Amino acid sequence: MDRRDSVSSIRVFSLNCWGVRYLSHHCAERYAMIADMLHREKHDVVLLQEVWSEKDYLFLKKKLANSHVHSHYFQSGVIGSGLAIFSKHRIQDTLLYRYSLNGYPYMVHHGDWFGGKAVGLAVLNVGTLTANVYLTHLHAEYSRERDVYLPHRVVQAWELQQFIRHTSAGADAVILGGDLNMHPQDLGNRLLKSYTGLRDAYAEADHFEGCEDGLTLILDNPFISKHVIAPFEKGIRIDYILFKGSCRADIRCASMYTTKGSVPGHPFPYSDHEALTAKLHLDSLAPSEACGDSRARSCECPQEEVAQLVDILTEARTEVKVGVHCARRMRETATRTGIMGLALLLLELAIAAVPWLAPGAQKTLPFPLTSFYLLAALCLAILLCTTLLYVFYTMELKSLQGTEDQMRLAVGGLQEKLRGFPVVERQESVGK
């Protein structure tokens, strides 16, 4: 058998499993359904998100021991990253990159912070080719009109594209799957696709079958709260399979499928998200000299694409700057509240100390002891909380400013490229 033939196509599956134990509906039953389907379908690569419990991962691992011998669970944060990969092909290496920003720990009801959102990389040997498979889940969007997490998601999209660009130079093919929590034309999505050159499997598939417009959160799914996607008529598309080749391999999407809410023969769907399956065709190319040339690697894009990228980056920088402004304001509020708590405490102590200091006065507290202790406890609680918040907002500010610095550096570099990169390097600063 020609070895190359055996690896010319690769089937990639992606699903946000909605695996919050005791909270998600029919969690155990759905995992059993997912395991059966995966074992039957035998996709080459299975990318799962929101597998929050390691026990559920181990359950799937056991069930898929024959169909998918290689697997990895990405550990992160307090609960975990929720990311799991199952593969028919050998996983040669893995790497996890935790996003520097991921919501707020005190937004307990949203819970994203505790998940330790990240992007996982698994380097697969697909026959003679090396495929870098990325798996991620970005911060959820709880309100499209008042999306306080937008700067965080833009930073995540920025870090995701950076991570992919920097780690994929040695890969013959790049595949990214996951729940990006961004609509197709959202800023972070445009940033990701234009900077990395990743192509959308749904948009490029020769043949598509599934939900209209490739939607992945649909009204027909019984687990979906109607009000969440009501403004978008039929639903939204936030789960993706993206891919690109290299100078060593061509890649194209032959077909793509999504589930359509219900699963035949079962009372409910696999998850609140629809599952995606893409069949990608890989073709090895003969090694060319251009592959090894760093000049060729650094100037791949035509001018109009670079100009477009500069526009997107400028938009992203603005969004991050809004985030910097908000984080600074929040930190100031925390500081002011902390100072007020301290002042109140000192005032209380001063009032309490008066009878002891004033000669001849009665040596008793001028207010009930219960009020004294309750007020003191309140002040101390305020001081503690505001200190923790100050530390947290400082870290948030650093991450946002760091991203903005990197974006400015990138814009500078791209503008230099637009002007036509000079032979002798111009003596200009690109830093701030």
Added chain:
Amino acid sequence: MDRRDSVSSIRVFSLNCWGVRYLSHHCAERYAMIADMLHREKHDVVLLQEVWSEKDYLFLKKKLANSHVHSHYFQSGVIGSGLAIFSKHRIQDTLLYRYSLNGYPYMVHHGDWFGGKAVGLAVLNVGTLTANVYLTHLHAEYSRERDVYLPHRVVQAWELQQFIRHTSAGADAVILGGDLNMHPQDLGNRLLKSYTGLRDAYAEADHFEGCEDGLTLILDNPFISKHVIAPFEKGIRIDYILFKGSCRADIRCASMYTTKGSVPGHPFPYSDHEALTAKLHLDSLAPSEACGDSRARSCECPQEEVAQLVDILTEARTEVKVGVHCARRMRETATRTGIMGLALLLLELAIAAVPWLAPGAQKTLPFPLTSFYLLAALCLAILLCTTLLYVFYTMELKSLQGTEDQMRLAVGGLQEKLRGFPVVERQESVGK
């Protein structure tokens, strides 16, 4: 002028600046000295660690505006990463990877946690070549005999080598500089060098001038506490410049220098660490077919090196397992203490409630109100602290377990390689 000649050598400088404002001795004067020297010496690449204050970075940036037009400050954590790079060559791109573990926030006197230790990557255009320059600072070693931070440092070394391996495939040359806080033969150092193939500039330099044995923390330095390095006679070597080439460029270290404590004409040295300068020679190689071949890339090491790497990895895994054990024990202690705090609180409330529940009894507290409130506050404080600690230790545990998973995967892959990688992939699990 032949362009290739102009970039055939590159001078790299690395220094841990000990820049803790108000705490480090003569901080401002030392930064002025450092700026003067850097401006005079005009190294191609300057890698600074412990530039904790952004103001000091901006001071250096202003002073070096003519000699080093390109620069970047890596933001991270609460205080910052302390990492700054100045370069004569264009910085094309940057990326920061925060280590998942970096000490404990309650070890305030050690302070490492607040620094947000990380590895920074700057992609430089050195003439026609692309150089990936890495800059890092690992967790300090406060006691060699009882090094509680060893598992954290091993995880950092693991993440450092992973990050370098995964991001350097597109680079023609790789340079790493910084304070690794590891002796030359320490586990993390061996892991880093064997896995990445990075070579030690001190060991490979054709010509060396400086402290005996290349030491970088020496007794002759007046800022060094004698008891810290007393067990090591003359001092220790924990700062490094490492490098490697690629199939597209050869690299060798022509000469290496270190400072020797005092600086001629100044009353004190630049820092408590010695500064390193390495002169590296870069030679472009003609692009070869092997460069673009993924098979060639994945099987570079001879068998004995792979075997040695398996041994080192096994040693590292053991160390990480010790860390897992300790983190689990600490989490259990936090849980037990939390439960005791809760039990005490409930007991107190029960005793206080007795007079109200028992018919006919006097409706007063059986103990003074002050004690009641103080004990309740203590219980609540215990509950809050142990909850925070539980969350922290859970995150620590996840990171350690995640690293151990990745190490096991790597050992599996290497052992497979040792047995001679089969043409048809064996149906064996490499995951856990």
